[in-house]
Amino acid sequence: MGTTATAYLTGFGRYLPGDPVENDGIAARLGGDDAVTERIRRRILEMNGIRQRHYALDEHGEPTELNEELAVKALRAALDDRGIDAADLRMLACATTMGDALVPGFASMVHGRLGGGPMQLLSASGVCASSLAALDAAAAKIRLGDHPRAAVVGSELASRSLRQLRFDGIRAGMDSHFLRWMLSDGAGAVVLEFQPHPSRPSLRLDWVRHVSLAHEHDVCMRSGMAGAEPSAGATWQDVGIADAEAAGMFVLRQDVSMLDELAEAGLRQFEELVDIGLVDVRHLDHVVCHYSTNAFRDLAFDGLRRRIPTLDTERWFSNLETRGNTGSASIFIALEEAWRTGRFAPGETVLLAVPESGRFSFAFAHLTVVAPPNQQGAPT
Amino acid sequence: MTDTTTDTTTATTIAATSAADAPLAGADTGARTLADRLAEVWIELEERLEHVPVLRRLADGTVTIDDYQRLLFNLRQQVVDGSPWISRAASNFDIDHFELRSAAIRHAEEEHRDYLMIERDYVAIGGSLDELRGGRKNVGSEALSGYMFTYADRPNPVGLLGAMFIIEGLGAKRAAGWAARFQEVLGLADNQVHFMQYHQEADSEHTGDLEAILTSGIIDDAAADEIVRCAQVVARLYALQLEELDR
Numbered sequence: 001m002g003t004t005a006t007a008y009l010t011g012f013g014r015y016l017p018g019d020p021v022e023n024d025g026i027a028a029r030l031g032g033d034d035a036v037t038e039r040i041r042r043r044i045l046e047m048n049g050i051r052q053r054h055y056a057l058d059e060h061g062e063p064t065e066l067n068e069e070l071a072v073k074a075l076r077a078a079l080d081d082r083g084i085d086a087a088d089l090r091m092l093a094c095a096t097t098m099g100d101a102l103v104p105g106f107a108s109m110v111h112g113r114l115g116g117g118p119m120q121l122l123s124a125s126g127v128c129a130s131s132l133a134a135l136d137a138a139a140a141k142i143r144l145g146d147h148p149r150a151a152v153v154g155s156e157l158a159s160r161s162l163r164q165l166r167f168d169g170i171r172a173g174m175d176s177h178f179l180r181w182m183l184s185d186g187a188g189a190v191v192l193e194f195q196p197h198p199s200r201p202s203l204r205l206d207w208v209r210h211v212s213l214a215h216e217h218d219v220c221m222r223s224g225m226a227g228a229e230p231s232a233g234a235t236w237q238d239v240g241i242a243d244a245e246a247a248g249m250f251v252l253r254q255d256v257s258m259l260d261e262l263a264e265a266g267l268r269q270f271e272e273l274v275d276i277g278l279v280d281v282r283h284l285d286h287v288v289c290h291y292s293t294n295a296f297r298d299l300a301f302d303g304l305r306r307r308i309p310t311l312d313t314e315r316w317f318s319n320l321e322t323r324g325n326t327g328s329a330s331i332f333i334a335l336e337e338a339w340r341t342g343r344f345a346p347g348e349t350v351l352l353a354v355p356e357s358g359r360f361s362f363a364f365a366h367l368t369v370v371a372p373p374n375q376q377g378a379p380t
Numbered sequence: 381m382t383d384t385t386t387d388t389t390t391a392t393t394i395a396a397t398s399a400a401d402a403p404l405a406g407a408d409t410g411a412r413t414l415a416d417r418l419a420e421v422w423i424e425l426e427e428r429l430e431h432v433p434v435l436r437r438l439a440d441g442t443v444t445i446d447d448y449q450r451l452l453f454n455l456r457q458q459v460v461d462g463s464p465w466i467s468r469a470a471s472n473f474d475i476d477h478f479e480l481r482s483a484a485i486r487h488a489e490e491e492h493r494d495y496l497m498i499e500r501d502y503v504a505i506g507g508s509l510d511e512l513r514g515g516r517k518n519v520g521s522e523a524l525s526g527y528m529f530t531y532a533d534r535p536n537p538v539g540l541l542g543a544m545f546i547i548e549g550l551g552a553k554r555a556a557g558w559a560a561r562f563q564e565v566l567g568l569a570d571n572q573v574h575f576m577q578y579h580q581e582a583d584s585e586h587t588g589d590l591e592a593i594l595t596s597g598i599i600d601d602a603a604a605d606e607i608v609r610c611a612q613v614v615a616r617l618y619a620l621q622l623e624e625l626d627r
Contacts, residue, residue: 001568002570003568003569004570005567005568005572006567081560143569144571145568145569145571145572146571148506194568194569195567373444
């Protein structure tokens with residue numbers, strides 16, 4: 001009992017602030033131009049393979065935009081791409097690691113800036129996989145027939161946590177350097193509807209699956225607490241702000257020793273999708289995978305190829321090297337570019353894969369390219 | 381998906397039920413004749429509906445989301461008048477027609493929030509509530525609504541049972557099939573077809589009530605003629621309303 005509608009991705013947008021910053025332009029914005037830092041940075045950049053990224057910082061490292069502004073610009077681009085207005089939306093789901101303010105919710109700020117009419121909001125927090133959590137929530141409401149149109153945006157302004165200001169006087173180990181020379185800013189957005197685009201192909205959202213393994217893994221990526229275990233009275237909200245800063249609590253950190261385990265867990269999640277039949281490897285045409293660094297690209301690619309022997313680089317897409325790692329925005333920024341550059345043809349399927357190191361979350365989404373209704377054999 | 385082939389069998393089902401149904405057939409010869417005569421009106425309506433463009437596109441599978449939205453828009457403008465004309469009729473039944481007055485009051489109460497379902501469906505597929513509420517009746521709806529109100533103004537407007545036969549019959553026998561077919565062709569959720577789905581249940585109850593009245597012995601030959609005539613007019617005007625979308 002109960003018939004549901006189908007959710008289609010019908011508009012795609014992205015916003016990358018400022019000009020692309022090459023590797024030799026990073027220090028001017030984020031600092032860290034001493035010899036030791038310089039050496040570490042070079043090594044990490046070699047590992048992650050990122051050649052260009054964007055920062056919402058000027059050439060002196062001063063912030064130029066808010067995270068909510070990045071989100072709104074990506075949303076406007078997606079709405080323009082679809083040819084609709086913010087007033088046509090009934091729901092807005094926003095994913096970000098950290099909004100600009102502590103309160104209110106990020107989505108409230110984005111809606112306030114975007115405008116449009118009354119709508120349902122969702123602020124999905126977390127890290128990279130919050131993007132697909134937001135997508136899933138919006139798609140569920142579309143499927144229920146509660147809303148005809150929704151927009152989803154992932155946006156990040158990580159650079160403000162990576163500036164020298166946050167590192168002065170802090171003992172920064174690999175756990176902070178790794179992210180400092182990897183993360184950057186940007187936003188990606190999609191429009192979701194209960195009908196396909198009337199005159200262009202759309203991406204039908206077949207399913208979203210989001211699994212957390214936090215029950216069996218420690219914290220991998222963190223900010224706001226002194227170690228991997230938070231304790232009452234000792235988080236950044238409990239101690240003095242100066243003490244929190246001195247303890248390096250405002251620095252984003254990642255336990256890099258856990259990353260191999262993360263990659264393995266992600267591949268097991270993919271294997272499970274194949275085992276339970278959610279992914280039919282004979283009919284999987286494209287993979288758009290978010291990974292933080294090229295070091296994991298080959299690992300993931302080889303892992304997938306074990307189950308999809310025909311997977312070649314033509315069907316594998318990532319724009320990490322040129323757009324940087326933008327956290328929750330990454331998957332939408334990659335999807336937008338893959339879509340816009342015509343990689344997908346009607347009838348083909350696409351798997352989105354987003355591992356999140358935070359505390360081991362894995363999100364996948366399966367899409368099918370559908371032709372506009374008047375080319376599906378049903379005359380208008 | 382729900383079976384949508386009921387369209388073609390509905391008329392024969394009604395005719396067969398009318399003829400074979402023991403209480404209705406056995407009550408008196410007048411009621412039996414009335415049932416047969418109403419079944420004929422129904423068959424004629426079914427034939428006409430087959431040629432209504434939007435319903436033909438629905439059957440063909442070429443109907444668009446815009447078609448569904450326009451249909452809801454047009455229906456809403458007339459459905460808001462449904463309860464008022466029934467109430468007006470109720471107030472014109474004298475004490476000798478107490479049962480009909482009672483039934484009309486009950487019926488008006490049950491229907492007076494129906495248009496809200498259309499409004500929810502309309503918004504759920506992306507329509508603007510303000511535009512919907514600011515809309516006007518199409519020429520068919522104008523004629524239908526005008527006729528109903530005028531008829532309801534008569535003393536003891538018994539003929540309106542014929543109007544009920546048509547309108548409730550469409551709800552009970554056709555609406556759910558339309559809903560299922562719209563869902564099938566356009567991929568709509570249940571939440572987007574409340575109005576048409578709901579009427580299958582609600583109007584089946586109403587048509588049951590209607591049968592009880594028609595077999596109660598209070599319908600004389602003159603009233604039967606009135607009922608058939610009213611059914612003919614309403615059948616034609618209802619189809620006109622569906623033909624004249626947005627005009």
